[in-house]
Amino acid sequence: MATMDTAKLQEQAIKHLWLHFTQMAGYDPDKHPVMVRGEGIHLFDSNGNKYMDFLSGLFTVQIGYSHGEEIGRAMLEQAMELPYYTNWTYSHPRAIELATKLAEITPEGINRSFFVSGGSEGVEGAIKLAREYHNANGEPMRRKVIARQIAYHGTTYGALSLTGITSIRTPFEPLMSGVRHVAPTNPYRCKYCADQGSCNLSCAEEVREVIEFEGPETVSMVIMEPVQNAGGCFTPSAEYHQRVNEICKEYGVLHAADETICGYGRVGEWFGSIRYDYKPDIITCAKGLTSGYQPMGAVLFGDKIADALLEKEAMYLHGITFGGHPIVAAAALKNLEIMEREGVIENVRNNQDYLRDQLLGLKERYEIVGDVRGAGYFWAMELVKDRATKETFNEEECNVLLRDFLSPTLLEEGLLCRADDRGDPAIQISPPLITTRDQIDEAIAVFDRVLPEAQNRMAKLH
Ligand SMILES: Cc1ncc(COP(=O)(O)O)c(C=O)c1O
Known part of the structure; x- marks a missing residue:
């Protein structure tokens, strides 16, 4: 795939485009890729990087990106x-x-x-x-x-x-x-x-x-x-x-x-x-x-x-x-x-328990996952400081966990989902409704790489 002139696009974005719910001061192009193409459940940025879109755009792209x-x-x-x-x-x-x-x-x-x-x-x-x-x-x-x-x-x-x-x-x-x-x-x-x-x-x-x-x-x-x-x-x-x-x-x-x-x-x-x-x-x-x-x-x-x-x-x-x-x-x-x-709702029905079980597997493996909840292809993992007491992270810790580590690391790993702290901190997972079990496994493998490090970092803070 031909890459685009990312530097020019980013320069123009900084000068002219105001992003929604985004802190534009200190805009870091590495944290805000320019998405140029979609295919199936994947997105590609202007540097040719490929991402699995486990947020469906914004809970939107039920059928994926290939029906244009x-x-x-x-x-x-x-x-x-x-x-x-x-x-x-x-x-x-x-x-x-x-x-x-x-x-x-x-x-x-x-x-x-x-x-x-x-x-x-x-x-x-x-x-x-x-x-x-x-x-x-x-x-x-x-x-x-x-x-x-x-x-x-x-x-x-x-x-x-x-x-x-x-x-x-x-x-x-x-x-x-x-x-x-x-x-x-x-x-x-x-x-x-x-x-x-x-x-x-x-x-x-x-x-x-x-x-x-x-x-x-x-x-x-x-x-x-x-x-x-x-x-x-x-x-x-x-x-x-x-x-x-x-x-x-x-x-x-x-x-x-x-x-x-x-x-x-x-x-x-x-x-x-x-x-x-x-x-x-x-x-x-x-x-x-x-x-x-x-x-x-x-x-x-x-x-x-x-x-x-x-x-x-x-x-x-x-x-x-x-x-x-x-x-x-x-x-x-x-x-x-x-x-x-394409039977996309049937796909959700066939795989929703599988997705749930894989997320519950993450909870079994990593203490930082306090709760897994959701339905269909709509899930969240709440992250906690102490699973026994359900103690949550304070604002500063949330910044370290979500903004400094999880969001950029998941992006680097090519997985788009949302680390969110509008309530208690949670990772939101909402893939396109065409997502297969193999693709779910791929996303879980990313979490298996990222969550141990998240846990270590938070443990060191205490
Ligand atoms: C439950 C709910 N209601 C309303 C809205 C607002 O939708 P829009 O961003 O299209 O205005 C959203 C957007 O995410 C939503 O999740």
Whole structure:
């Protein structure tokens, strides 16, 4: 593969490009490769280095990187037929076909799609749709939203208000009023039941307590990911989402599943809410909808909401110029077709236990791995200072462990995954849904090289 002029690209990047969530002062080109090509589950940088992408871009590239020609052809055909039209007032075939396809694969009762351009916009849309629903029902006081601590729901103002990560909220406060954050499900450190060995659903009951405290007539929506990403794959107990769903119904509150990551096969079903067997009123999604080949998100919602708006002849006062863009919708349709044709969700189902067992093997071999949790192809390894006490690393130690050692070393080893400390420090592993057992073994071999050194370094610090 021809390499590019990396020095020139990096010089221009430093001068002109501002990276997302990136400290640009002291930008080190070695830590920020320029990715130029993708193939299967691999990426190649401008120096010709090859990486296994065990983060799927950003939890996005379900089908891997090799379908550009097929998806590109579908987009080209669409561009020649109708390159752009809006979903404001009028429609076009691709948006209709995509909405119809989504009604087929979403949980029963979710039959409507409102298209947007990404995950944050999906969450914004859900906040407003929930208000419109309550307005139509004559309950305009219902404006408050309950989300979870440490959860990430996006960065635009409304979505950021639901995000429960203090460090990225505080610089922008005051945010949208009326948002409350409850405990996430974290079986490893749950304040209610971590020492009891099983979930007693107190975390779900906390939702009830907050609704009661706020006054049910003021609460609009509860929003949660089926498996919470930030904090490191907080999986729920089997009954958690069902209980939250019951509580929402009891108090007339809408239940939204933010499936920006969990949707489109990530946890072994089309949607996480299918895997955990509950029926949300709203699903927000993005990422895997197009496998990232084009930017698209959606607010998918149930008949209950649609019927309320239809009955009141109410409009959903919301619109996005590019929502449902025909070329983007053509890419999404082709992505879903490829996912079905190539059996990528079946691949996750066939290999998810294997991936889990290999990660548990790492935990057996290395004391620094305190917990392994996740579902499907969506996993995290929480790193601890002391496995017996579950003592975690302080901020300075996290810097040494994650930023100075793990992130650059995994990159050097050609493995892309995320060392994250938005909650307690964890390594996030989320490979494309086409990843094979051999490729899982390759990634585990990298961890077998890197984790002993991580352990040694941290031991020396004490
Ligand atoms: C659960 C969740 N919600 C919302 C978002 C925001 O999506 P976007 O970055 O497309 O705006 C993300 C992004 O990672 C996410 O993980």
